[in-house]
Amino acid sequence: MSDTTTARSTADALRADDKKEAPAGNGGPVGAVANWVDERTGAAKGVRFLLKKVFPDHWSFMFGEMAMYSLVVLLITGTFLTFWFVPSMGETTYNGSYVPLQGVQMSEAFASTVKISMDVKGGLLIRQIHHWSALIFLVSIALHMFRVFFTGAFRKPRELNWIIGLLLAMLSMVEGFIGYSLPDDLLSGTGIRAMQGFILSIPVVGTYISYFLFGGGFPGHDIIPRFFTIHVLLLPAVLVGLFTAHILLVMVHKHTQYPGPGRTNKNVVGFPLMPVYAAKAGGFFFVVFGITTLIAGLVTINPIWAYGPYEPTMVTAGSQPDWYMGFADGALRLLPGFLEFTVLGFTFSFNIMIGAILMIPILWTIMGAYPFVEAWVTGDKNEHHILDRPRNQPTRTGLGMAAITFYGILFAACGNDIMAIKFNMSINDITRAFQIGLIIMPPIVFWVTKRLCLSLQRADREMVLHGRESGRIVRTGRGKFFEAHQNLDDFQRWPLVAYDAHAPIELPSATDENGVRRKGARKDRMRARLSHYYFKDRIEPVTPAELEAAHHDGQAHEAIESHPDEAEQGLMHGGAEEIGEAHAYGHPGEHADAGKN
Amino acid sequence: MSNEHSPQEGAVANEESGGVVATRDDEQSLPARFSNPGLAPHVHRLGDSDEKAARRSERQVAGLFTLSMIATVLFIVAYFTIGEKTSVTLPISGKVGALHAALGVTLAVSLLGIGLGAIHWAKTLMSDTEVVEERHVQRSDDEARDGAVKVVMDGVESSQFKRRPLIKYTLGGALGLFALPLGLQLVGGLGPAKDVADDLKTTLWDSEVPVLGPDGKPEMKDGKPVTRPRRLMRDPEGTAIRLSDVTLGSVFHVLPEGINDTADPLNQKVKASVILISLEEDKIKSARERNWGLNGVVAFSKICTHVGCPVGLYEQTTHHLLCPCHQSTFDLTEDCKVVFGPAKRPLPQLEIKVDDAGYLYAPHGFEEPVGPSFWERDR
């Protein structure tokens, strides 16, 4: 067989397979190029596979995309900035066009940043887009994480991607902090100074780490060039690498989907990449870029020329880091000084270390462990591709909200001085209130959220059993009024009943049949206890039998008319409670428990 | 279908099989759970059947793309025509550079036109019928797994890795160690490993300045320059301070004399900057603080003992020094001990005296390290 025939038959095979996606007609220029490439790479198979991939649609899936596009915008604008930025701490005297700084001694890094802002046409716009998209990037990562957590998208088989995501989030924060430090202005210099203080608090090696990092005492001449390499080379490479792994895993797993008619654990329902998803996602990139640009053009962020160059003896009141570092700064403000002490002449500064060095690794470890803890508690080894509605996992949702509360209070504490000024309150009182809030608020929020979820689940049951309120008031022959309820059809009902309410794991007996203590009995007991804690309060989805029964009672208008006493009214609008008493929960033993809480 | 849990068999899988799965025998043989009704019937959009509506969508999409092109042109026009010094006042944003705002808005519209156009196109004209793709469990089938294990085992076997422990252990050792030289080079080259704690414990106040003779050259005695302790100099003017300059209630930001002649003035400032304040002497509760001052004029390190910001805010009525970074508050009347905030240690005091010429100087440096705590601080 000659080469040409092989080629033709490959192309034919391609066409035979899928007429639409094959290069049009007998080629045309596009077809010719496609043919040329495919003969050398065999790319057609991959392209077909990729372009046919199906993506489910939901607004909450946008956060991950937003993060991805902000990352791209950061890479583009960051590259622009490298053409003018001078990563040097060499001293120079400013003689550019910004009058208030003329004649001032400053580092070349700062001088070049002022130059980008004042003397490079459009340079300020690029700087502002870069900074704004960094902020938006981290906001989207946070929202994306919330989405993944509350919907249980981290469950098997996506635990790995959850961990990659956590790494991305942490490194993005570090990348942001380092970028913020590069201009060497008064604000960022103060930030680096604080960072050196954090490092010094590390036991045994803190001083050495600091001197290695800064190439000697603070600030020295090395930190900006070193940060520059980390910011434009090292971390972007790691971020892009991790992100690629992240997105490849999404391809391999195929995207999760919310429960809905026709959606099962074994399929994915949505739009194919070509053309719908490509147009939407491609369009969305431009929208993210466009909105970031609009904000950047209209709202000034980090006007370093107004702060002036870093000067170790000066500081501005109300100095604050970028928002994503706020929680760590807040923690530093709340940790009391008595946590510093000396043992055998060695200094332990837990007032600094806990907030600045230990907190992020500890929080990230807890988050990283969560999917595995939950899987252990539920004993669930199945793959999950259908997302949870947050209300159907009251304990998880409660824990998540408690964590967000903890984070939120630390974040708010970072603005305690500004609040004190704005609201004319004592900073001592505000700080004390935050310290107390940090301890008592998360449990309260956990409890409230869990109750709220259970109520929402009851409302779902109510909806399934009695339909939605139609707003139509019906007057009965006896002069009684009631609101007609419209029953859900199969497609509307399905999302509300398509979940599993886990039952707590039973404790296996601690002794085996011979009465000998089994190994691992204690672990089992802990697991049973945790499982009980997670699932003792639960609301089961409506079963067909219950619906049947409800219809039997509810639809009997005649019956209600003939029993006009008040108690019967309940059946018209019937809460899950009434049904529950009779047969809603399917686990009467637990029911008393659920009612009590 | 068995009721054992195989990985494939998620919750929904059960429901799909509907009535086949366990039914409750007490309820008139209804299934235990609802079953998935399958995809809802597709509802067509206006544009799918009405060519007029479709054409309207087409025009809207094209309009957005055109808007983008216009904005791109405007960007270029703005770039060349708007002066860099002109500014405009906008609602909400206030006064901004005209060029900057114009470039931002035109670029934004250019990008948004494309983005919104594409999304509108996808939503109104492209097929909105949902497509179903099958999923497969991630786990490879047993054959593939066994195959993979076999390939690895065969490789191990043919390399004789197991049978030759000598190779195994030496390879492990070599791989374990090879990164050391690289690590050593990196860490060794990054910074000084010697006298680190000493550097943190000393400030410029610990050293003296040469005394200049009438000819402007350092005076020498026994072949060594004569030195004297450093004076307190105003920051940033660099002029010496007389005791009489420090009127009641005044605050001076101070640096040691000769700081700009050092190799790294910034590094010295970070440690040596001082705040000089005059109080009524009887307000000072601590005897040492009074003795180290002069008639109520006292000098303290300006570097916060928390993480090192300059403690720049003085509240005259309460005699409190406040650090703007995390609000540590120091009581100036009592050895600058911490009265609020996350810092633990008081600000170290610098003893001051007056020399013959009437200027303030520091006879010796701080008695303890300034600034943030560190491991070897008390050693």
Ligand code: HEM
């Ligand atoms: C650089 C930052 C990140 C980018 C650019 C990014 C991007 C994306 C994108 C585009 C998707 C697919 C669509 C979606 O669900 O939104 C995705 C999925 C996912 N992301 Fe991220 N992400 C980032 C950070 C994170 C973080 C911080 C986490 C969690 C700790 C995370 C966990 C996940 C998981 C588990 C999935 C699979 C979820 C599913 O298929 O539903 N990602 N990511």
Ligand code: FES
């Ligand atoms: S640095 Fe002064 S309070 Fe933190």
